[in-house]
Amino acid sequence: FKDGPILIGYDGRDSSIVIAKTICSTLNFVGIDCNLAGLVPTPCLEYATKKLGYKGGIMITASHNPPQYNGIKPAASDGVEISREDEAKIEDIYFTKAWNNSSGKWGTTGSDDRVISTYFEGIKSQVNTSAIKEKKFIVVLDVGNGAQAITAPELSKELGCKTITINEKIDSTFPGRGSEPTPENLDKLSQTVLDSNADIGVAFDGDGDRSLFCDENGKILTGDKSALLLTKFILEKNPNSTVVTCLNSGSSIEHLAKQSNSKVVRTKVGSVEVSRKMVPINALIGFEENGGFMYGKHNQVRDGAMTLALVLDLLASTKKTLSQKIEELPPSFTTKDK
Template structure:
């Protein structure tokens, strides 16, 4: 795919800089700082390799919005693009941007504070692009680093690339076995980070969001955070308890990033409940490496453990599941019709989210897979499971 992309670009006269295998946020940082007009990332993100595709980035390192992607697709389908002559192809060169990216992140955190703590950290890049950044970055910051699934392999032999609790059991066991202070897992392109506490407990991404939203509201001048409707009450209550405002968007990092850009300096942080956090003081994209360093910095700053930090957050239980659906649009319309009278409040910003007294249910079509996702959150795990079963049952009935 890389060879095809490079060849296609050169054949239209475009100059190409090949960065090799790097995390998506590393490529986006280079695109933004190198005066490039655009960037392309070949990735399946958190998905298995059969979902590889092209992620298109504008000159500021931000994913193109949907209308621009539609425009590009239309140009391609109409073949309304130029061909350079055989003697005028675009130029090609390789370059290494990892050093520049690591240096930029190191400059954003308190290096001495982290080195003074000297935490033992287990890093699980999942054989993905984070293998050549996060372990070296943390070592430079003064951490003792142990790596599992650290060799690059795009078939992901160590585990499925999505860093959800069921896929990172080896990381949890390793953290507990060697008495580490915490563990970090990335997805395939390392724009997400999932954390494991000192006792081996894997955390969901909403915990990371809540901790960093709270910290950024305390440190930055603004008072607003941006997050999709898939985020829940653990995040919302934390923000409101610290005097912040929430702007909700549809699910997807592009929607979050574009809304953050629109809000400007009033926005201190943004992100999704899957471990993808966007730091506007650095760049408008999810960044797993910076998220990792800022969580470690926060623990060092509070002189506590990750487990104790999470105990300070509102207590809710989340369930995430999905079901394969061939016709997502038709099925979702039936689901929305079936659930139209449920709950105390509803929103259809993305799929349908139904609010109940102390819980909620979100059903939405995936933007990257032939599945419909079900998210639930409640004060008890039993109620969250009950809502999840209700969502699955509704979708199955709508599929018939």
Template structure:
């Protein structure tokens, strides 16, 4: 095998072509061979998810493991269930925001965090060697069902100021994108005494209403409905609801980096300081907001499992990625779209300000991205190290300037290098991006 089966989000591929029932069966055998005890298994709403989940369950039982089937559940719901019960590990069948023909299988550790890269590597060794446990006929495992979503919603409500939110009687529009959040986010809002309007909040693995990723170009309906019903807030989720993006009361989409900065600032102020963890690709607006509040930012390699791991090591007060994936460590060391909704409502209620007012104080930056061909990643990184000794080489090379920054990051799976440039205005950001492109080409051709 030329490349790893396990990427930053477990195993993914086109369902029944790349990610087959046979592979899912072996992945079930793998997790049961690695972890003794009850294993919780959940899935998103994709058409292929019941097939793959059934195969995973069969694999677990074949290896002598007992499983709990939680049915359709957001990824953070499955993770919270594992953390909060006797389950020793978890498996979630999901491809998150990927197109509808894709699916994925991701492993969860006993503390509710995603498998680390080291744990994924160990799982891949077992999978490829096919050295699975095989139970005797009378020692085959069993499976039972439970309601992870009920436990998850209760856990969120225990971590927010429900009284002050309920007093405000907010009007909230929720776009679940036909995904797993359909079973949780509307319930969270209703339990917080919100007048709740739902769009696309019924599971449908064809994603008929919009593409699953909740980026601005995909949530025009949400923006329109927020304005039409004069709502206080709009929220959109991806297929497995580990992410949330927001629309303010004026119907304006609030960028994911700005929301990360806003919530990071809120948590640092709440704790009178503290560490915030985020990848090197994150906008500088986060660092500006955190420093102003008296906190410190630590940058990591790209990938939420890495962010969560460093958060645990540094006892961070908050963390997340600039894609709508926010991590609330007091609840769960994983991205959580449902908790994001509840905590944004809490911030609005405690400050008694609309979202548009709250984000006004977050610094504005222009971020541009592109990619260029790169068939010699080692040569590129060596060239960057020689030229930019003071750069941050956590994941690629991030070069910070007084008025912006540049990140050159070779892909781990494709023969390309991704280039990010950010500055206070578009002209400077374009200049940095062009400089990055030229630098990559020069290093690779010299």
């Protein structure tokens, strides 16, 4: 982060903008310039950090956690969350009080209105937008009163989809169904998909980096299922690739990867572990079983909107429905106690 500039974004929690401005002031005090991206999803902030040439990014969010929580998520200049080792260095600086003092030169805080448009262009460059638009999909978005309310509906419309949005008002209390989408709290999404004869539904978590999908029959898919489906689709076009996933993901991924002469690398549980493993080996795909999917050609981080675009790209390439594509996957069983 030395010298900056640093890009700062925040989610819709009541305390987020206060924390963001406090961070800007603190960085300015030690001579570092900042730009505010405003209220954006985490992956939007991360992609813009990389694409627009920032020295780093800081997202103020507690992701899927309850409303009373908040947090600070730093990203390096490559647009990927900092490593566990770098997190430990920051904690050590804090607990030993070894922070920087003012050099006498103040930094400045501005704004950057390119962030969202840059994010959209990045996503659209990775999919066949013409084919998606021709299909005129009906899509139901459950943005969960979270940060994807800023971006996902507009992106869906730019891809030519008839877009129906629920829980669309940003609200720090997440009154619609909570900030964590689970198969148990997405009844409204399922019913709206059925009522509107939609092709798919998708639910995002609080900061918009994860997505759970609903097929045209109203069935909520586990994160493993949607990840396997996308992995199969992507590897068919990109054989001899590398997939990174956590130890707790199902074993079906090895079977799929073998079909395209690709390999699977397993990591400890956690998105940081997956992302930071992807970077040095230039992995094409990363995923977690909780709905976090990472497409390396775009950015090696979880991204709910990029995942939505990839699912639409898949459906645009076939005459089959989402449920029919899921049926083509090898049988698997997932159970969770959390």
